[in-house]
Amino acid sequence: xxxxxxxxxGLGLFLILVTYPFWQNLRAGVTSKGPDLRRPAEAKQCxxxxxxxxxxxxxxxxxxxxxxxxxxxxTFQSADGQTYNVSLSGxxxxxxxxxxxxxxxRCHNYASVSNYCWDCHVDPRQAHGSAR
Amino acid sequence: xxxxSLIAVAIPYAAxxxxxxGFSYRIVRWSxxxxxxxxxxxCGQQKSLPWIKAGYLESPWTRMGVVxxxxxxxxxxxxxxxxxxxxxxxGPKLSYLESKFLWLGALAFHWSFxxxxxxxxxxxxxxxxxxxxxxxxxxxxxxxxxxxxxxxDVVILVALGYLLARRIWNxxxxxxxxxxxxxxxxxxxxxxxxxxIMRYFTRVDVIAAKQFALGLATFSxxxxxxxxxxxxxxxxxxxxxxxxxxxxKLVHMGGVFLSPTRNxxxxxxxxxxxxxxxxxxxxxxxxxxxxxxxxxxxxxxLPLERQ
Numbered sequence: 001x002x003x004x005x006x007x008x009x010g011l012g013l014f015l016i017l018v019t020y021p022f023w024q025n026l027r028a029g030v031t032s033k034g035p036d037l038r039r040p041a042e043a044k045q046c047x048x049x050x051x052x053x054x055x056x057x058x059x060x061x062x063x064x065x066x067x068x069x070x071x072x073x074x075t076f077q078s079a080d081g082q083t084y085n086v087s088l089s090g091x092x093x094x095x096x097x098x099x100x101x102x103x104x105x106r107c108h109n110y111a112s113v114s115n116y117c118w119d120c121h122v123d124p125r126q127a128h129g130s131a132r
Numbered sequence: 133x134x135x136x137s138l139i140a141v142a143i144p145y146a147a148x149x150x151x152x153x154g155f156s157y158r159i160v161r162w163s164x165x166x167x168x169x170x171x172x173x174x175c176g177q178q179k180s181l182p183w184i185k186a187g188y189l190e191s192p193w194t195r196m197g198v199v200x201x202x203x204x205x206x207x208x209x210x211x212x213x214x215x216x217x218x219x220x221x222x223g224p225k226l227s228y229l230e231s232k233f234l235w236l237g238a239l240a241f242h243w244s245f246x247x248x249x250x251x252x253x254x255x256x257x258x259x260x261x262x263x264x265x266x267x268x269x270x271x272x273x274x275x276x277x278x279x280x281x282x283x284x285d286v287v288i289l290v291a292l293g294y295l296l297a298r299r300i301w302n303x304x305x306x307x308x309x310x311x312x313x314x315x316x317x318x319x320x321x322x323x324x325x326x327x328x329i330m331r332y333f334t335r336v337d338v339i340a341a342k343q344f345a346l347g348l349a350t351f352s353x354x355x356x357x358x359x360x361x362x363x364x365x366x367x368x369x370x371x372x373x374x375x376x377x378x379x380x381k382l383v384h385m386g387g388v389f390l391s392p393t394r395n396x397x398x399x400x401x402x403x404x405x406x407x408x409x410x411x412x413x414x415x416x417x418x419x420x421x422x423x424x425x426x427x428x429x430x431x432x433x434l435p436l437e438r439q
Contacts, residue, residue, distance in 0.1 A: 007163040010389060011156060018152070021256035021349045030258045032346040032354050034339055051358070055335035058278040111338045112254035112265050116275060 035110040038102035043095070047078045061088065061117075088121050099125065137355035140367065144348055147371035154378025159386050169405055170396045175214075178398055191398045198397050205394050209239055234298065241291035244284040245320075247271060248327075251282070255345040277332075285328050292321050316382055319373040326366040334362050 046053055048060060067073040068086045076084045085091050097103040100123040108115055172178060176187020192198050204210040217231040250267055254260045272280035296317050299309045330336045340357050347354035356363065377383065389395065422429065422437060429436055 003167060004163050007159065007390065011159045011386075014386070015152065015156065021253070022351070024257060025346065025350045028258075030346060030350055032343040032350065032352065034343050054337045054339070059335075062278040107339060109260075110258070111342060112260035112268060113279075113338075114265060114269055 035106045037106055038097075038099055040096045040098065040103075045080065045082075046096070047076065047082075047084055047091075049079070064088070088117065089124055094124050134355070140344075140356050140364065141348065141353040143368060143371045147375040151374040151377055154375075155383065155386060158378055158383050159390075162387065162390050166408055167392060167396070169407075170398055170400045171393050172398045172400060173393050174398060178401070180401065193397050193399045193402060195397065198395060202389070202395055205391070206388055209235055209242075211394075212238060233294070237291045237294040237298070240287050241295060241320075244288035244291065247284045248282075248288065248324075251284075255342045256349045258342075258346060279331065281332070285324070285331070288324050289321075289328065292317065292324060296321065312380060315376070316380055319369060319376065322369040323366065323373055326362055326369060330360075330362040330366055334360060336360055336363050 048057075053060070064076065064086045065088075067076075074086045076086050078084065085095075093100050093104075100118075104115070107113075172191065174187070174191040176190020177185060178191050179186040179193040186193070188197050189201055189204065192201050201210075212235045213232070215231045215234055216228045218226060218228050221227045247267060251264060251271065253264050254268075257264075268282075271282045271284050273283070274281070296314075299305050299313060299317070336359055337357075340359055341363060343354060344356040344359065377385075419438070426436065
């Protein structure tokens with residue numbers, strides 16, 4: 001009986017915490033607009049259909065990596081018959097998506113994906129030494 | 133919005149409302165029941181004379197001690213750690229053995245569930261707070277496969293599998309298992325299973341999933357686009373789970389804080405506890421009685437306490 005103050009404070013704290021996303025988003029004026037991506041200017045067609053890339057581009061990169069590093073297969077033939085060089089920095093970033101920051105990173109920040117690939121691989125457009 | 137999208141929006145909202153109202157109702161109901169006295173069913177020595185060693189954590193007599201005991205209970209499941217099993221050995225010998233697997237499985241499940249829950253904040257907040265990224269990095273520490281395998285995803289499925297197997301194969305546990313026990317496990321396994329399938333196998337457009345989640349969290353819901361069956365399975369299992377929670381044994385997430393054998397300091401002897409629902413009793417003390425019949429007692433030659 002004398003514990004009601006404690007119980008109601010605890011319950012109040014719990015309710016505030018579980019509804020935190022609601023009022024935090026309302027307060028910050030967040031919308032469900034999604035990330036603002038810079039799409040490639042010249043290239044019209046990705047190596048795979050967009051719907052596949054949206055969900056599974058890491059699968060493709062994983063198989064590229066596997067094939068290149070383990071089996072020495074350094075070319076990739078897309079469904080429409082075109083042949084690409086297997087290279088994360090060379091093909092994906094340099095050849096098509098002009099900017100890693102405005103494409104990969106914006107999306108990954110939005111979904112809180114940390115890409116450890118860039119611990120080693122570089123974005124060739126970035127100044128030397130600061131590639132990450 | 134077409135019908136399926138409407139359902140996809142209406143069901144989560146209904147589930148959240150049921151959860152918030154139902155959970156608060158349960159807690160408030162509990163808060164109304166009186167807590168008259170400390171229940172000293174502890175396995176530690178009560179604080180008494182200075183030369184008797186008292187169990188500070190097992191039988192705390194201060195508020196700090198109670199907080200420490202509660203923290204151990206809630207974060208590490210201390211009473212479950214003391215779980216034993218009885219077994220007949222070599223004929224009629226009854227032996228009590230330690231039994232830590234239930235504790236281990238429960239701990240593994242609960243902590244994984246908490247980490248997974250916090251990781252999901254990435255879908256509901258924009259920008260995503262840094263601590264969510266830190267949790268993801270720690271969880272995906274081994275950088276196995278792409279997308280990175282989260283340890284908690286493995287641990288939660290193993291732990292839930294064990295908790296279910298225990299109910300099925302352990303004869304005593306099976307005997308006391310009710311359909312509601314299996315329902316809770318089934319919902320949790322369904323929830324974790326659909327999530328794992330969606331992340332590692334069928335794949336889902338994570339950006340679209342976040343847009344849908346943010347739509348819900350900003351009260352301006354958008355229709356989910358091309359999210360696939362697994363996403364709906366995940367969403368509806370979750371809705372079922374949180375809507376069911378206030379009606380089920382799963383309210384122990386709030387109830388554990390109200391365990392009277394854990395959250396009351398064992399200071400029965402040190403402090404006077406007055407029964408809170410005592411009504412003022414009309415008393416007639418011996419003194420008053422003596423004053424009332426003073427002459428008669430004196431006349432009868434009986435001794436008087438006060439002359």
